[in-house]
Amino acid sequence: MKFFQCFGEAPVWVAGASPLVGRVFDSLRRAGRRVRVVALAELADLKPGACRTLILADPPAPGRLVAGLIQRLGGSRGRGRRTAPLRLILMVQADPPPPLPDLDPAGPISLETFAIEDRAARVLLERWPLHCGLDPCFDQRPHLLVAGFAPPARALVVQALRLIPYGEERPAITITGIDPAVQARFAGAYPQAGQVADLRWIGADLGGLAALPPVTQVLVCAGPDDAIALAQRLAADQGVSPPILLEVGDAIPDGTLADWDGQTFPFSYLTEACRPQVLLDGRGDALAQSIHEHYTDSIAAQGRDPEREPAGRPWPALTASYREANRHQADHIWAKLAVMDCRAVPEERGGSFAFAPLEAERLAVIEHLRWAADRHLDGWSYAPVRDNARKHHPQLIPYRDLSEPMKDLDRFAVRGVPTLLARSALGVVRMLILGITEPNTALPADALAAGALQRLAEQVLDRLAARYPDRTLVFSATLAEPGARLITRLALDRVAAGLFLLCPQPIAHTLAAQPDDAARHELLALIARAERRISLPAPGELTRWFARRADIQLVVGSGPLENAGAKRVLLDPVERRVDWNFDY
Numbered sequence: 001m002k003f004f005q006c007f008g009e010a011p012v013w014v015a016g017a018s019p020l021v022g023r024v025f026d027s028l029r030r031a032g033r034r035v036r037v038v039a040l041a042e043l044a045d046l047k048p049g050a051c052r053t054l055i056l057a058d059p060p061a062p063g064r065l066v067a068g069l070i071q072r073l074g075g076s077r078g079r080g081r082r083t084a085p086l087r088l089i090l091m092v093q094a095d096p097p098p099p100l101p102d103l104d105p106a107g108p109i110s111l112e113t114f115a116i117e118d119r120a121a122r123v124l125l126e127r128w129p130l131h132c133g134l135d136p137c138f139d140q141r142p143h144l145l146v147a148g149f150a151p152p153a154r155a156l157v158v159q160a161l162r163l164i165p166y167g168e169e170r171p172a173i174t175i176t177g178i179d180p181a182v183q184a185r186f187a188g189a190y191p192q193a194g195q196v197a198d199l200r201w202i203g204a205d206l207g208g209l210a211a212l213p214p215v216t217q218v219l220v221c222a223g224p225d226d227a228i229a230l231a232q233r234l235a236a237d238q239g240v241s242p243p244i245l246l247e248v249g250d251a252i253p254d255g256t257l258a259d260w261d262g263q264t265f266p267f268s269y270l271t272e273a274c275r276p277q278v279l280l281d282g283r284g285d286a287l288a289q290s291i292h293e294h295y296t297d298s299i300a301a302q303g304r305d306p307e308r309e310p311a312g313r314p315w316p317a318l319t320a321s322y323r324e325a326n327r328h329q330a331d332h333i334w335a336k337l338a339v340m341d342c343r344a345v346p347e348e349r350g351g352s353f354a355f356a357p358l359e360a361e362r363l364a365v366i367e368h369l370r371w372a373a374d375r376h377l378d379g380w381s382y383a384p385v386r387d388n389a390r391k392h393h394p395q396l397i398p399y400r401d402l403s404e405p406m407k408d409l410d411r412f413a414v415r416g417v418p419t420l421l422a423r424s425a426l427g428v429v430r431m432l433i434l435g436i437t438e439p440n441t442a443l444p445a446d447a448l449a450a451g452a453l454q455r456l457a458e459q460v461l462d463r464l465a466a467r468y469p470d471r472t473l474v475f476s477a478t479l480a481e482p483g484a485r486l487i488t489r490l491a492l493d494r495v496a497a498g499l500f501l502l503c504p505q506p507i508a509h510t511l512a513a514q515p516d517d518a519a520r521h522e523l524l525a526l527i528a529r530a531e532r533r534i535s536l537p538a539p540g541e542l543t544r545w546f547a548r549r550a551d552i553q554l555v556v557g558s559g560p561l562e563n564a565g566a567k568r569v570l571l572d573p574v575e576r577r578v579d580w581n582f583d584y
Contacts, residue, residue: 011036012280015043016057020091020270024057027274040065048073048108049083053280057091058116066090066111067101073108085110089279094118094155097320105317113320114279117155120269122284122331124152124245125159128265131338133216133242135500135534136166138549143172145215147230148222149182150247152269156219157186161196161377162328165369166335171197172213177204177222192376206230210237214535218244227264235506239537258517262507262527287330288323289315290423294416325374332370333417336363341431343472343498350427351470353418363414364407368399371410429472431498434464434491435550436477436484444574452573453556457487458494460554460569460578465495467584476500476534476550478542479526480510482519483556487571488526501530504542 011034014024021037028035040059046069059065066088073086088111092098095115103111134140142164146153157173164171175183183201186193193199202208215234220227227246234240244264253266277283292315296306306312311322337343340359344350355363375393383392395406402410418428464473475491477484479501491497503510507527514520527533536542546553552567558574570579 009034010052013038013051013054014057015040015054016059016091020057023270024055024091024274024279027271027279028276031276033276033280043069044072046072048086051086052084053087053089055089055091055279058093059090062090062092062098063100066109070101070103070107070109088112089114091116091279093151095324105313110316114273115155116273117152117269118159119278119284120152120273121155121159122327123272123275123278124156124267124269125163126284126331126334128217128243128245129334129338130160130163130217131166131335132532133535135532135545135549136335136339137341138534138545139169140216140534141169141171141213142166143174143213143216145218145230145234145242146173146175147177147218147220147226149175149178150221152247153219153221154186158190158377159331161190161193162370162373163332163335164197165332165366165373166339168365168369172200173197174200174202174212174215176202176206190377190379192379192381195376195381196373206233206237209233212238214238214240214537215242216240216535217242220244220246224248224264228261231261231263231508235508238535239506240535241503241506241508241533242535243533257524257528258521260524260528262511262524284331285327286424287333287420288326290420291326291329292318292322293423294420328374329370329413330420332367333420335370336366336414336417337428339363339366341433342428343431344421344426345429345472347422347425347427350429353428355415355417360411360415363417364410365399367410367413368402368407372396429470431474432464432468432471433500433549433551434473434475434497435546435553436475436487437546437553437555438478438481438484452576453483453486453571454490456571456573456576456578457490460571461491461495463584464552472498474498474500476502476546478502478504478510479523480513481556482522483573485522485526487554487556489522492526492529499526499530499532501527501533502542502545503533503535504537507533 012028013036014021014028015038025035025037043065056062056065069086069088085107086109088109090097090100090111091114093115094117097113097115100111100113103109130142130144134142144157144160144164146157157175160173164173178201200212215238218230218234220230224246227244231241231244234242241263246264246266248266248268250268272278296312299306299309299312307314310319315323340355340363375396378391380391380393380396382394382396383390384394386393395402399407399410421428473491473495475488475497476499477488479485479488488499492499511520511523514523534545536545547566550566552569555568555570556573557570558572567582572579
């Protein structure tokens with residue numbers, strides 16, 4: 001028996017199949033949680049109150065095991081002092097969970113099913129959302145490329161399909177090198193997936209990749225060599241370098257920042273799922289519970305009893321299907337904010353916020369697409385009359401064809417986003433996007449070495465922060481030049497700005513063009529802090545992006561500032577001056 005002592009809390013018991021039990025134990029122990037591993041046979045003597053939280057890690061015959069626990073704990077419940085119900089977390093590899101006995105909400109057990117692959121997929125696509133490799137406001141559409149289909153690829157593809165609506169243009173998911181039997185099983189499980197996105201299955205040789213839409217994110221569930229080959233192929237065929245998520249299993253990535261390619265992000269889905277914040281503390285569920293509470297409040301406001309309706313019961317007693325529906329709606333909030341150039345911040349940093357009518361209407365279209373994607377993935381299809389048994393629904397039609405009352409449901413959902421975030425102590429603020437354009441001529445070395453540009457940049461940053469207190473500053477640059485890197489680093493550290501990395505060429509080419517290791521290391525350090533990396537490989541696309549997306553352009557160089565329509569600030573380290581073409 002393994003036991004780890006941490007005073008102040010009851011121990012979490014863990015039982016089930018190896019090596020998952022060991023993985024859970026190690027994760028909880030490293031986080032300082034009090035944890036104990038027990039054999040499944042020991043549960044036969046479990047007494048009420050002996051354990052507050054029990055994790056069953058993918059045990060054999062879970063239905064029979066849960067039924068036995070209900071019988072043992074229920075039989076002795078009520079004799080003597082009443083005890084709190086046992087919190088039972090049943091870990092299974094993937095949804096749907098196996099058949100389980102019905103539970104009495106007032107019974108001795110509070111059961112939570114935890115699908116390892118599916119929960120890890122939610123966490124991973126929260127950390128690396130589908131818009132981390134694109135700009136939906138520049139008419140770029142998501143294109144996820146998946147190499148290999150080992151776990152958790154299926155769960156990540158399904159979660160991506162739920163999150164992929166960013167607009168009315170069709171998104172894409174391409175899966176490579178898949179056995180036909182695997183493809184057939186996926187099609188059988190999700191026959192309507194093609195209604196959500198252009199779903200392609202191509203050979204491992206990546207034939208025809210150059211003709212496909214630009215890839216914006218890559219998932220590799222095969223091996224590190226595949227990640228390297230994919231990065232090189234995407235650079236050669238499409239001129240892009242999207243973020244690459246690499247499943248590494250039990251491997252522990254080594255190396256330093258200097259060894260990084262600026263593109264590949266290793267992860268272990270089991271490690272992510274077994275983190276106590278995810279497994280025990282419900283990370284990612286706060287917004288889902290807020291959505292559920294908002295729903296029950298609206299029912300109560302209509303004079304109805306929420307607990308008399310299946311979807312209105314308290315969260316702990318809510319069935320898995322209703323919990324998942326709330327989670328899916330919550331997970332998509334970050335995509336909606338990205339489409340509006342908005343960000344969630346701690347409540348004290350955000351003031352009163354509401355979407356403008358045209359913004360709310362655009363988001364309502366996207367919300368309808370998200371809802372329809374969720375229905376399609378559950379096997380529903382359009383029919384003029386709803387039939388739950390056949391999974392037919394009359395609202396699986398384009399938003400423009402909905403009746404006004406049906407459109408109002410989507411409008412209500414998106415207008416309530418700021419309120420939902422406020423329930424989780426978050427506010428909403430708009431971004432102010434600042435573009436750092438490349439100088440027409442190289443700056444003299446002494447202009448940087450003497451600190452002139454740094455002093456000018458500090459002055460500009462302080463004035464921008466004071467001028468726009470209700471906005472969150474986001475700097476955008478290729479970072480190819482030292483002046484742009486200096487301003488960006490100061491912005492990140494001095495005013496907590498965000499960073500969009502603009503990629504008119506593959507990242508590998510920008511790294512190779514640096515004059516020395518110090519410059520390359522400086523570039524990699526900033527790339528690691530970028531929240532988005534936006535590929536702009538077409539001729540003139542970088543210029544068009546700055547003209548369309550940058551609210552203010554920062555120009556590093558010397559000479560007169562063009563007095564064009566766009567707001568510009570000139571930072572001239574040679575003359576040691578700042579020139580604004582607008583009131584600041």
